[in-house]
Amino acid sequence: MNIQLRERPDQAACATTRTAIADCDVHPSRATPTELYPYLAKRWHTHLETVGAGPYHGMMIGPPFPKGQPNASRRDAYPPEGGPQGSSLSFMQKQHLDPNNVALGVLNPLGTGQGLRNPELATAVCAAINDWQVEKWTSKDSRLKASVVVANEDGPTAAREIRKRANDKNFVQVLLLSRNTEPLGQRRYWPVYEAAEEAGLPIGIHAFGYGGNPITASGWPSYYIEEMVGHSQCQQAVLASLVLEGVFEQFPKLKAVMIEAGFGWAPSLMWRLDRVWQRLRDEVPHLTRPPSAYIREQVWWTTQPMEDPERRDHLFEVIDWIGWDRLLFATDYPHWDFDDPSRVLPAGVSVQNRDAFYLGNALKLYGLAKD
Amino acid sequence: MTEPIAGGVDCDLHPAVPHLTSLLPYLNDYWRDQVTTRGMTDLVSQAYPLNSPISARPDWRPAQGKPGSRLEDMRAHALDPFKVSHGICNPLYGVQMVFSEDMATAFCRALNDWLAREWLDREPRLRGSIVIPVQNVEKAVAEIERCAQDERFVQVLMLVMGDMPLGKRAYWPIYAAAERLDLPIGVHAGSAYHHPPTSVGWGSYHIEDYVAQAQAFQQQLTSLIVEGVFARYPKLKMVMLESGFTWLPPFLWRLTKFWRGLRMETPWVDRAPLEIVQSNIRFSLQPVDAPDDPATLNRLFDHMQSDELLLFSTDYPHWQFEGDKALPDGLSDHLVRRIMIDNPHATYTRLKQSAVKETTP
Numbered sequence: 001m002n003i004q005l006r007e008r009p010d011q012a013a014c015a016t017t018r019t020a021i022a023d024c025d026v027h028p029s030r031a032t033p034t035e036l037y038p039y040l041a042k043r044w045h046t047h048l049e050t051v052g053a054g055p056y057h058g059m060m061i062g063p064p065f066p067k068g069q070p071n072a073s074r075r076d077a078y079p080p081e082g083g084p085q086g087s088s089l090s091f092m093q094k095q096h097l098d099p100n101n102v103a104l105g106v107l108n109p110l111g112t113g114q115g116l117r118n119p120e121l122a123t124a125v126c127a128a129i130n131d132w133q134v135e136k137w138t139s140k141d142s143r144l145k146a147s148v149v150v151a152n153e154d155g156p157t158a159a160r161e162i163r164k165r166a167n168d169k170n171f172v173q174v175l176l177l178s179r180n181t182e183p184l185g186q187r188r189y190w191p192v193y194e195a196a197e198e199a200g201l202p203i204g205i206h207a208f209g210y211g212g213n214p215i216t217a218s219g220w221p222s223y224y225i226e227e228m229v230g231h232s233q234c235q236q237a238v239l240a241s242l243v244l245e246g247v248f249e250q251f252p253k254l255k256a257v258m259i260e261a262g263f264g265w266a267p268s269l270m271w272r273l274d275r276v277w278q279r280l281r282d283e284v285p286h287l288t289r290p291p292s293a294y295i296r297e298q299v300w301w302t303t304q305p306m307e308d309p310e311r312r313d314h315l316f317e318v319i320d321w322i323g324w325d326r327l328l329f330a331t332d333y334p335h336w337d338f339d340d341p342s343r344v345l346p347a348g349v350s351v352q353n354r355d356a357f358y359l360g361n362a363l364k365l366y367g368l369a370k371d
Numbered sequence: 372m373t374e375p376i377a378g379g380v381d382c383d384l385h386p387a388v389p390h391l392t393s394l395l396p397y398l399n400d401y402w403r404d405q406v407t408t409r410g411m412t413d414l415v416s417q418a419y420p421l422n423s424p425i426s427a428r429p430d431w432r433p434a435q436g437k438p439g440s441r442l443e444d445m446r447a448h449a450l451d452p453f454k455v456s457h458g459i460c461n462p463l464y465g466v467q468m469v470f471s472e473d474m475a476t477a478f479c480r481a482l483n484d485w486l487a488r489e490w491l492d493r494e495p496r497l498r499g500s501i502v503i504p505v506q507n508v509e510k511a512v513a514e515i516e517r518c519a520q521d522e523r524f525v526q527v528l529m530l531v532m533g534d535m536p537l538g539k540r541a542y543w544p545i546y547a548a549a550e551r552l553d554l555p556i557g558v559h560a561g562s563a564y565h566h567p568p569t570s571v572g573w574g575s576y577h578i579e580d581y582v583a584q585a586q587a588f589q590q591q592l593t594s595l596i597v598e599g600v601f602a603r604y605p606k607l608k609m610v611m612l613e614s615g616f617t618w619l620p621p622f623l624w625r626l627t628k629f630w631r632g633l634r635m636e637t638p639w640v641d642r643a644p645l646e647i648v649q650s651n652i653r654f655s656l657q658p659v660d661a662p663d664d665p666a667t668l669n670r671l672f673d674h675m676q677s678d679e680l681l682l683f684s685t686d687y688p689h690w691q692f693e694g695d696k697a698l699p700d701g702l703s704d705h706l707v708r709r710i711m712i713d714n715p716h717a718t719y720t721r722l723k724q725s726a727v728k729e730t731t732p
Contacts, residue, residue, distance in 0.1 A: 182572040216590035217532040233586035237569035264621025272660035279424040280578040
């Protein structure tokens with residue numbers, strides 16, 4: 001679906017006519033397996049080459065469910081100088097940032113120290129990825145901003161990494177993945193939220209990751225499509241956990257961004273949470289408001305992969321129920337299910353909502369709006 | 372409020388087994404002895420703790436014993452006030468949690484016989500679901516074939532959270548038997564608790580488990596559709612019970628989008644997910660996870676793009692609505708008739724057969 005069949009007109013030439021956008025989910029990758037070595041102690045080079053990274057799944061090479069395309073990425077996104085898709089800043093600029101007039105690109109590195117069983121390795125790789133994001137990407141293109149990648153299973157250590165980067169303007173959020181050893185509302189993760197709130201950094205919770213739990217409540221499914229669709233159920237469970245455990249009650253200034261897990265499910269989940277809470281609120285007395293009240297104040301959603309109903313009025317109604325001020329446009333570049341900013345939003349949206357959707361909401365959330 | 376019409380079908384009623392000893396008359400000597408010698412007391416799933424507000428409406432809760440354990444109460448609270456012609460019994464007894472397939476088989480057999488003797492024999496409006504030992508597919512098929520001879524059994528019952536996703540090929544003999552015998556597969560909220568009840572691990576609270584049922588239904592629909600169950604068994608109907616349904620449209624948008632992008636992985640899925648749902652999947656009405664205002668609810672019905680998907684249910688004795696408001700406000704007369712009568716009869720074809728049989732002396 002993204003094999004380039006014919007030469008396109010010069011994309012950069014169109015850029016000036018395009019509205020500026022924020023892309024709240026950009027995936028930078030490493031050109032070679034050893035690209036992080038300069039940021040890692042020698043001990044970890046040997047470790048990685050001897051026993052590997054040690055994730056919560058069995059594959060030494062590649063993911064448990066083979067992706068639909070190499071590196072789950074666009075076939076037209078291989079940089080001319082070699083390396084996997086998303087590994088070259090100059091090609092990312094040429095193929096994506098310039099032609100699509102990206103004013104803000106939020107980097108969410110995957111395949112890092114998150115979801116590794118060895119906690120010390122996890123910490124070392126996360127710190128290395130953060131240094132690498134600044135040196136290779138954000139220091140070279142001011143449109144790009146980094147996410148503080150943290151060792152997700154080790155709350156206190158993750159909190160230290162957040163505090164270390166708190167005043168560094170290269171970073172605009174803290175990155176977690178949705179799938180961990182426990183639901184993200186659990187107390188073991190609270191040091192992350194405490195440090196993020198203190199630093200004024202939103203928590204970006206990106207779909208994916210491995211925590212050892214099957215991706216359905218009935219065990220492992222068979223297909224990659226089940227994993228991909230299943231990420232939205234994981235995200236619903238994560239959000240329910242954050243609300244019901246009282247994370248938003250405890251950290252009222254914390255902001256959470258649901259990344260790459262869809263948003264269409266949000267109204268139904270909020271209705272269900274509120275309805276059940278009316279019955280069972282005695283079990284969760286730490287909640288002082290209906291569950292949806294926390295979500296409406298403290299949660300945002302990125303748009304890709306964009307909900308795509310047959311009828312656009314259905315899409316607009318769902319967004320009305322969530323709020324046009326809650327959605328953050330994202331492309332997921334360079335992944336195969338990339339959303340093209342020029343096609344993603346059907347006609348019929350007011351200028352004000354359109355601007356908020358593509359840029360305004362993100363600038364405001366990430367503290368980059370010019371007053 | 373929206374008035375129910377007479378002659379409807381209540382597709383989700385929960386008669387409760389008072390105690391494991393209630394099943395003793397239906398167990399053979401060996402299993403009777405096992406139950407008593409080993410001090411087994413009861414099989415209550417924490418999906419529905421007996422005293423949880425979810426498990427019984429306050430005015431439906433008996434002074435003594437389990438909610439839903441008395442036929443007289445079910446008549447007075449559900450069958451009579453909603454003037455139904457039929458009510459389908461879905462026993463939620465914790466047999467799916469049992470790890471031994473032999474024990475599960477014995478208990479399921481006893482449970483089904485108990486339902487026939489203590490409920491179906493005593494109340495002609497009631498119909499039953501066959502509870503199966505999913506722990507062993509061969510024995511599950513045998514139990515379906517045994518019970519299906521009694522036309523009052525109109526459905527096979529499974530839980531939404533089991534050992535494997537429901538689309539897995541290992542389960543297909545169950546679906547083959549169900550299709551052959553005109554039995555829909557009812558998939559009810561609840562878990563065997565053999566895996567964490569969310570796909571991101573164990574939560575802390577009962578409320579979290581209950582909310583998570585909706586996500587489990589979504590995962591099962593994905594599995595059933597992409598594994599090709601309905602390509603292989605096109606006449607098979609599956610009914611999602613106590614699933615909620617307002618999540619369905621956005622779920623299908625996402626599934627359809629990925630199906631378009633990844634069709635090469637499951638090429639036997641030759642119809643769009645929405646089409647498959649419209650021909651093979653149904654949902655019980657309660658709970659209605661939506662705001663009270665009729666305008667929003669009617670938009671949701673429009674998003675569902677079909678008036679054939681919902682089947683009337685009270686979910687008795689679970690607490691889903693107040694008073695006699697089993698039907699949410701704002702339903703058109705047309706939709707009420709669809710939900711209460713047309714859709715259940717189109718789904719449960721055995722209702723007609725057994726009704727004929729009853730009137731024949």
